[in-house]
Amino acid sequence: ALTLYLGFTVFWAIDQQTALNALIAYAFQAGLFVAIAVYPFSKKDLALLVGATLIGALAQSGYGGYLFLHGSQIWESRLYIGSEAVHSIDPNAFATALIAPIMLTLIFFLRAPSVLWKLLSFAALGVMLFAFMASGSRGAAIGLAVAIAFLVWRPHFRLGMFVSIAAAVIAAAASPLGRRFVEADVMTANGRMDIWKVGFASLSQYWLGGAGIGNFNNAFVQYYFATPHMWLPWDRVAHSIFLQSAVEGGIAGFALFIVFWYLQFRELARVPAHHPYADMCIALRAGVLGLLVAGFGLNLMEYKYTWLLFSLIAVTRTVMGDVKPSGKPRGGFE
Numbered sequence: 395a396l397t398l399y400l401g402f403t404v405f406w407a408i409d410q411q412t413a414l415n416a417l418i419a420y421a422f423q424a425g426l427f428v429a430i431a432v433y434p435f436s437k438k439d440l441a442l443l444v445g446a447t448l449i450g451a452l453a454q455s456g457y458g459g460y461l462f463l464h465g466s467q468i469w470e471s472r473l474y475i476g477s478e479a480v481h482s483i484d485p486n487a488f489a490t491a492l493i494a495p496i497m498l499t500l501i502f503f504l505r506a507p508s509v510l511w512k513l514l515s516f517a518a519l520g521v522m523l524f525a526f527m528a529s530g531s532r533g534a535a536i537g538l539a540v541a542i543a544f545l546v547w548r549p550h551f552r553l554g555m556f557v558s559i560a561a562a563v564i565a566a567a568a569s570p571l572g573r574r575f576v577e578a579d580v581m582t583a584n585g586r587m588d589i590w591k592v593g594f595a596s597l598s599q600y601w602l603g604g605a606g607i608g609n610f611n612n613a614f615v616q617y618y619f620a621t622p623h624m625w626l627p628w629d630r631v632a633h634s635i636f637l638q639s640a641v642e643g644g645i646a647g648f649a650l651f652i653v654f655w656y657l658q659f660r661e662l663a664r665v666p667a668h669h670p671y672a673d674m675c676i677a678l679r680a681g682v683l684g685l686l687v688a689g690f691g692l693n694l695m696e697y698k699y700t701w702l703l704f705s706l707i708a709v710t711r712t713v714m715g716d717v718k719p720s721g722k723p724r725g726g727f728e
Contacts, residue, residue: 396650397424400607403643407606408613416608423701431708440713443706444498444674451495452518455525458488462528472530489534490688491699492526494681494706497541501677527571533691535571541684548676586633586691588624589614593637595621604644613641635689658682661707671714678707 400417407413435443458475461467467475467482476482499519506512526534596605596613605613610632618626632638639651659682662675669675681703685694694700 396647396654397421399647399650400643403604403606403647406603408609408616409606412608412612413606420607420695423695423698427701427704427708430705431712433712435709435712437713440709443709447702447706448495448498448518451492451499452521454488455492455522458525458528459521462525473525473528485529486531486533486688486692487697487699489526489529489531490537490685490692490694491697492522493534493538493541493684493688494678494699494703496522496526496538497545497677497680497684498674500542500545501673505673530571532571534688536690537684537686537688540687541680544680544683545676588626589630589633590637592617592621592626592630593632593634593641596641600641600644602644604640604642604647607642610638610641632693633691635686635692635694638693638695655682655686658704658707659686661711665714669714671710675710678703678710682707 397420400420404410404413404417458467458473461475462473467473469482472485473488474482474485475488496519499515499522503512503515503519506515526538592614593610595617599616600613611629614630614632632641635651636648640648643651659679662679665672665675685700685703688694
């Protein structure tokens, strides 16, 4: 429904060519997600996919941490990977991509069946958290904190999580991430508040049908001079998945967006506590929650790691089969 509606917005978009290009890019990711959701994956496939996700995240973290330790690819005390700052990997996206892998690794650490696996998962968790802190992303940090709070809310994780949180807070205080929380721009979200002012102003015109997929910047330009704000460049993206959805899709698009994310979060909610995948399901749900919170300052639907998390949820659901509300297995559920 969300994809179809975004397709219809091309007809009344401010710039139809921009909308069509954005729709094609979106449709490729959504189409791959649908194909993954209906494919009959096995337990081995799921293990391979989760393992590849964690190895990829570990490689990303190790490379980023190596560059940071050697003093390269650093701009304003933050890790930027690339030839120059304007062409670098966004450190906010870099950190947000690690939220779900960190939650999975944390679960594996807490539930490790042996000392060896606990040490290995602890080491992997340390590498990921170091790179995460080197990014200095405050939005991703808040998202990760909410994801961790979701685990703390679960009684059987509470003791181990409190110890982990205490260690993480101490480490973060002296990191680039800790320093960024006391910088002067923290109240303006590094200029995002002024971008949001202009974006919200455009909703007076586009609240119903939206400006069209991919057309946030065109709506932004139209209201640039009509809204008081600090100096901003013309080519501003929304820096918020919520604002972008509202401006580009209007009230219907925003409602479908909320429903879509809610259903992703609830997809694995009925898994019984005794099931072997129960803890991993909680980690994936925490990842969705953390990503959504980080999305207050980031355009998540454009990044492949968002669709990777959705795909992990879909594959897990396929492997587990169907679960009754009572928690009893049925169908292909083993």
